[in-house]
Amino acid sequence: MNSRLHRALAGIAIATATALVSTSCGFGSNSADAADPNTLSLLVPAYSDGANGTKAQWDAIVAGFQQRHPGLTVRLQVESWDTINDVVRTGLQSPETTPDILNIDAYSTFAADSMLYPAAEVVSAATLADIDPGFAANATMDGTQWALPLFASTRTLFYNTELFERAGVTTPPTTWAELTAAARRIQDLGGGVSGYGLPLGSEEAQGETSIWTFGAGGDWSDGDTITIDTPANLVGVQAMKAMADAGVTQPNPGATDRKDVINAFIQGRIGMIEGLPPTIGQIAEKNPGLRYATAPSPTQTGAPVTLGVADHLMAFRKDGAKRESVRKFLDYFYSAEIYPGFVAAENFIPITKSAINALAENPVTKAFAATLPTARFYPSNNPNWGAAQGAIRQQMGTVVQGQDPAAVLAKIQQAAS
Numbered sequence: 001m002n003s004r005l006h007r008a009l010a011g012i013a014i015a016t017a018t019a020l021v022s023t024s025c026g027f028g029s030n031s032a033d034a035a036d037p038n039t040l041s042l043l044v045p046a047y048s049d050g051a052n053g054t055k056a057q058w059d060a061i062v063a064g065f066q067q068r069h070p071g072l073t074v075r076l077q078v079e080s081w082d083t084i085n086d087v088v089r090t091g092l093q094s095p096e097t098t099p100d101i102l103n104i105d106a107y108s109t110f111a112a113d114s115m116l117y118p119a120a121e122v123v124s125a126a127t128l129a130d131i132d133p134g135f136a137a138n139a140t141m142d143g144t145q146w147a148l149p150l151f152a153s154t155r156t157l158f159y160n161t162e163l164f165e166r167a168g169v170t171t172p173p174t175t176w177a178e179l180t181a182a183a184r185r186i187q188d189l190g191g192g193v194s195g196y197g198l199p200l201g202s203e204e205a206q207g208e209t210s211i212w213t214f215g216a217g218g219d220w221s222d223g224d225t226i227t228i229d230t231p232a233n234l235v236g237v238q239a240m241k242a243m244a245d246a247g248v249t250q251p252n253p254g255a256t257d258r259k260d261v262i263n264a265f266i267q268g269r270i271g272m273i274e275g276l277p278p279t280i281g282q283i284a285e286k287n288p289g290l291r292y293a294t295a296p297s298p299t300q301t302g303a304p305v306t307l308g309v310a311d312h313l314m315a316f317r318k319d320g321a322k323r324e325s326v327r328k329f330l331d332y333f334y335s336a337e338i339y340p341g342f343v344a345a346e347n348f349i350p351i352t353k354s355a356i357n358a359l360a361e362n363p364v365t366k367a368f369a370a371t372l373p374t375a376r377f378y379p380s381n382n383p384n385w386g387a388a389q390g391a392i393r394q395q396m397g398t399v400v401q402g403q404d405p406a407a408v409l410a411k412i413q414q415a416a417s
Helices: 003-011 031-035 054-068 084-091 108-112 125-130 133-138 161-167 176-187 205-215 231-245 258-266 277-286 323-333 339-346 353-358 363-374 385-400 405-416
Strands: 039-045 073-079 101-104 148-154 156-160 194-196 270-275 292-295 306-315 375-377
Touching: 031 039, 039 054, 039 084, 039 323, 054 073, 054 323, 054 339, 073 084, 084 101, 101 323, 108 385, 133 148, 148 277, 148 363, 156 161, 156 363, 161 176, 161 270, 176 194, 176 231, 176 270, 205 231, 205 270, 205 306, 205 385, 231 385, 231 405, 258 270, 258 277, 270 277, 277 363, 306 323, 306 363, 339 353, 363 375, 385 405
Parallel strands: 039 073, 039 101, 194 270, 306 375
Antiparallel strands: 101 306, 148 306, 156 270, 156 292
């Protein structure tokens, strides 16, 4: 395997979004489709399941696009977040099985290895100008935008107001000290109720960890350098460990995935979690009677900061024959006719100016759009972030299982170097 491809495969990482299903409509084995400039392969993760879930949304978009452009065909493949990493790794072994368009979070390794079209080559100038500048910057390396933000997610504290009342907690916490105190009072209610949900399992440990390291003034990069084992990041990780050591979280936080913590909160078994936009829809669907509210994420000092995540669409160049077909599909997807409905169905924050206006009264937009000014993002435009993120996912849970936080951060730093 050539070194560029090896680096691309090694750098693949996954983040954001609750993965609930795995549904494939494979395209990889059809060499005729791979060579046909009028046939596109589209590989995406599942953000939601059910009759109106991710696959149903993409199926409708593909059908509408093919009706609008009868000479073009899109082969859709939907995978869970648990499997898409392996699917991409396998697909990139050959141009025939490499998707034409991929939805995943990290794009920088592919861009650094000249595998992607610049965004300006696969969408119109009008589409490019409609993307919020902050998200466009997060998809840019060395002055070139290589990916298209799909939608945004931030984190905010969800708290069970009924449990707060029973525990005598009158206001949501703003600092870690207040968070621990509130969690302890909720934990003391007994009956299997946990104070705070701390998900450090391998599904998305980098998300929870980032909330704490950012809350300590830390960061994952400094310019072009990935910075994992910094003093500020250590403070954040030590605070996470202290929360677990205080016995005010769910059992075994080092092996608990985010989706399980969210489900337990929805069932009324956890007092507080860091939730994301789709959590609102999940509560409405699974337990509409749940009494809850949201508040800014607690930090070391109380100064507001939160984690922001933007997943991306990217187009693989290969031999360049499909550029025009890709452009037609992506312009269709990001149009004011299509894109707002997709974002609303998946309960995320839109990243185009037109969709932000169209969804101004949407419950998710109203609850989360205000968090964007204080959001800090993963360094997605750093090719080494994929390896760092993967190491965080695999290693961070060990800090609440007896491992030294400084040693764990050093190990993750080494993986990113």
